[in-house]
Amino acid sequence: MMQACAWSVALVGLDGRIVEVEADIGAGLPRTVLVGLADTALSEARDRCKAAVGNTGHSWPASLLTINLSPATLPKTGSHYDLAIVAAVLAAAEVIPRAELAGTVLLGELGLDGRVRPVRGILPAVLAAAQAGFTRVVVPVRQAGEAALVEGLDVLGVGSLAQLVALLRGDPVPEAEPVEVLGEAPSDHRTRPLDLADVVGQVEAKWAVEVAAAGRHHLMFSGPPGVGKTMVAERIPGLLPDLTLTEALEVSAVHSLAGFNLADGLITRPPYSDPHHSASVASIVGGGTRMAKPGAISCAHRGILFLDEAPEFPTRVIDALRTPLESGTVTLGRSEVQARYPARFQLVMASNPCPCGQAATPGAHCSCPPQAVRRYAERISGPIKDRIDISCVFLPLRKAYLAAALQRTESSAVVGERVREARDRQERRLAGTGWRTNGEVSGPYLRRQLPLPDGLQVVENAVNRGRLSPRGVDKVLRVAWTLADLAGRDAPGTDEVAVALAMRRGEQLDRTEAG
Numbered sequence: 090m091m092q093a094c095a096w097s098v099a100l101v102g103l104d105g106r107i108v109e110v111e112a113d114i115g116a117g118l119p120r121t122v123l124v125g126l127a128d129t130a131l132s133e134a135r136d137r138c139k140a141a142v143g144n145t146g147h148s149w150p151a152s153l154l155t156i157n158l159s160p161a162t163l164p165k166t167g168s169h170y171d172l173a174i175v176a177a178v179l180a181a182a183e184v185i186p187r188a189e190l191a192g193t194v195l196l197g198e199l200g201l202d203g204r205v206r207p208v209r210g211i212l213p214a215v216l217a218a219a220q221a222g223f224t225r226v227v228v229p230v231r232q233a234g235e236a237a238l239v240e241g242l243d244v245l246g247v248g249s250l251a252q253l254v255a256l257l258r259g260d261p262v263p264e265a266e267p268v269e270v271l272g273e274a275p276s277d278h279r280t281r282p283l284d285l286a287d288v289v290g291q292v293e294a295k296w297a298v299e300v301a302a303a304g305r306h307h308l309m310f311s312g313p314p315g316v317g318k319t320m321v322a323e324r325i326p327g328l329l330p331d332l333t334l335t336e337a338l339e340v341s342a343v344h345s346l347a348g349f350n351l352a353d354g355l356i357t358r359p360p361y362s363d364p365h366h367s368a369s370v371a372s373i374v375g376g377g378t379r380m381a382k383p384g385a386i387s388c389a390h391r392g393i394l395f396l397d398e399a400p401e402f403p404t405r406v407i408d409a410l411r412t413p414l415e416s417g418t419v420t421l422g423r424s425e426v427q428a429r430y431p432a433r434f435q436l437v438m439a440s441n442p443c444p445c446g447q448a449a450t451p452g453a454h455c456s457c458p459p460q461a462v463r464r465y466a467e468r469i470s471g472p473i474k475d476r477i478d479i480s481c482v483f484l485p486l487r488k489a490y491l492a493a494a495l496q497r498t499e500s501s502a503v504v505g506e507r508v509r510e511a512r513d514r515q516e517r518r519l520a521g522t523g524w525r526t527n528g529e530v531s532g533p534y535l536r537r538q539l540p541l542p543d544g545l546q547v548v549e550n551a552v553n554r555g556r557l558s559p560r561g562v563d564k565v566l567r568v569a570w571t572l573a574d575l576a577g578r579d580a581p582g583t584d585e586v587a588v589a590l591a592m593r594r595g596e597q598l599d600r601t602e603a604g
Contacts, residue, residue: 093180093187096194096223097173098214099165102381102421102428103342105217107194109159110170112177117153125158128166137168138175141199145250147184154178164426168198169208172227175199175250176257189257193225194218203250204266205229212345215239216338227253230265235351238341285324285501290486293598294321297481299504300592301435302328303511304571305528306564307414307476309399310439311595312483313453314446318439322363322395325437327501329359329392330509336391339431343390347383359392362434366401374409374419381421381428386413389434399438400468407473410436414476417529435528438477440469450485478528478564480595511574527570532563535570542569544583547590557590565589 091114098105108125121135135156139149156174158165172195180187196214198206207229215226215236225243228236233246247253248265255262285295294310294317301308302325310318332340337355344360345351364373364385371377375384386394396402413419417433443462447453455462515526518539524530530539548565551557557565568589569581576585591598 091181091183093177093190095173095177095180095190096218097170097196098194098217099163100167100210100213100217100346101163101426102430103213103339103346104429105214105220106160106163107217107221107223108163108165108170108173110173110177111155111157111159112174112181113155113157114150114178114181115153115155119151119153121149121154121156123156123158125156125161126164127158128164130168131158131165131170134168134171134174137199137201138171138178140201141171141203141250142175142179144201145203145254147179147254148182150178150182167208167210168206169196169210169214171199172197172205172247172250172253176227176253179254185254185257192223193227194223195227195253197227197229197247199250205247205249205253207232209348210346211235212238212338212351213342215242215244216342218242227256231352234354235345238338238351238355283324283327283501285321285327285504286498288317288321288324288498291317291321291483294318294481294483295499295504296598297479297592298322298325299328299508300568300571300575301325301437301479302505303508303526303575304478304515304567305435305526306478306568306571307436307528308438309474309477309480309595310437310483311442311480313450313485314441316483316485318483319395319397322393322397322437322439323361324501325393325435326359326361328505328508330505330512331357332359332391340391343383343387343430347388349388360389361393361395362386362389363395363397366396366398368402368406370403370406370409373406374413375421375428375430377421377423381423383430384419386410386419386432386434387430390431391433392435394434394436396436396438399440400465404468404470407468408470411472411476433529436477438469442466453485475558475560477593478568479592481592482595482597507575510577511571514574514577515570527567527574530567530570532560535563535566539570540580542566542573542581542583542586544586547587551590556594561593565593568592 094109094111097108097110099108123135142149176195179185180190198208200206211228211232212235216239218226219239219242226236227245230246230248233244236244251263252265337357341351341356362385373385375381413432419430419432421428442448443457443465445457448455448462569585572585573581
């Protein structure tokens with residue numbers, strides 16, 4: 090009887106757990122038994138691994154082979170266990186030294202010809218291996234750069250099973266045919282130079298996105314088609330500061346698990362996700378049969394989630410954002426396991442005022458019945474609207490369009506510098522709290538630990554009239570603090586409170602009043 094073990098990683102959300110892959114060659118009729126709560130893709134590994142070993146020039150054990158993935162109570166899913174399974178089997182057959190597998194985690198899918206294919210979740214899996222004390226990882230050669238983002242590990246990139254065997258035996262390493270990388274490059278605005286100066290007019294909208302970017306506030310755009318709602322929203326990421334190293338690792342880990350290619354290194358810019366309104370709940374929130382995958386809200390973590398034509402999204406999709414908007418995480422429960430993903434995104438929604446898009450637009454004629462306008466507005470529920478910090482109404486440009494088009498306006502770099510300075514003030518004020526922006530501060534801390542601004546009578550009047558909820562009061566205070574930070578003031582005053590309340594209501598502001 091011959092035994093050997095190798096190591097891999099099971100991912101539950103972003104949390105990685107070390108899996109011991111044991112191989113036992115015993116007496117009995119030739120067959121392979123795989124145990125350890127494996128899903129369908131993993132159960133099929135028996136045939137993939139057997140074919141890969143045979144096509145590499147080695148022999149699969151001609152007797153009873155038992156492969157155990159421990160801990161047995163932890164669900165295993167995916168094809169990235171292939172390398173560890175083959176390594177354990179070949180070590181049990183004494184093809185490779187058992188000692189070479191000590192302290193090594195193996196990740197990768199095998200093709201029938203023995204080539205090693207890329208897999209999802211390399212970065213979070215390697216992070217888990219490093220935290221568990223492993224010193225070496227073996228990954229697909231095209232993902233070696235992604236694995237190398239984790240410091241303190243010896244990364245071996247292999248393109249084929251033959252290369253893995255040669256490396257572990259100390260033999261000359263043969264050439265391997267390249268394997269195409271799965272997944273697509275993540276959206277990175279470093280390669281999409283979208284400038285706020287491209288937007289003609291819409292001064293109030295530009296001011297609204299500056300305030301939202303400075304304090305990480307949620308936004309709602311409303312206006313007729315073609316006035317620039319999408320254009321402005323696409324330029325918000327360009328106003329945001331770079332991610333910190335901790336944030337970059339977290340965001341990159343989510344994108345790795347979602348199947349994006351990280352060949353260019355860590356994602357250092359805030360991501361931007363803009364799903365189509367036909368998207369399902371699972372694609373937005375995340376989902377899967379056994380091991381739920383991250384959705385669009387997690388791919389927008391530390392960045393922007395833009396829902397264009399928001400009323401066209403299914404009501405279930407919009408309402409599913411309620412808990413993530415408050416908690417910054419999403420928990421996806423399945424019968425056997427619960428996966429938790431970060432989802433601290435900044436929500437930006439855009440909508441037309443009615444199905445035809447012309448309701449309440451000066452100089453335009455709306456052809457929708459009043460009931461249709463009301464139903465259209467009600468497709469975004471009250472609880473979601475209550476979680477919006479700033480509402481902005483876009484009006485069409487008329488006579489002054491050409492004149493505005495010729496005017497020089499502030500670039501994203503200029504506005505982004507003001508946003509960075511405002512965020513610096515917030516970080517200094519919130520040092521030691523775990524929060525970095527006004528939009529994240531809890532209500533109790535906002536009311537009890539920070540000085541209350543002057544001019545709260547207008548807020549109290551709005552509450553007494555039923556026009557502002559208790560959550561809305563906190564939203565107004567947060568925006569007021571951001572306005573003060575942009576103005577370089579130590580605390581908000583009467584003007585900031587009044588402007589913050591008007592911005593929440595979506596009232597038209599004179600830009601000079603706002604700043």
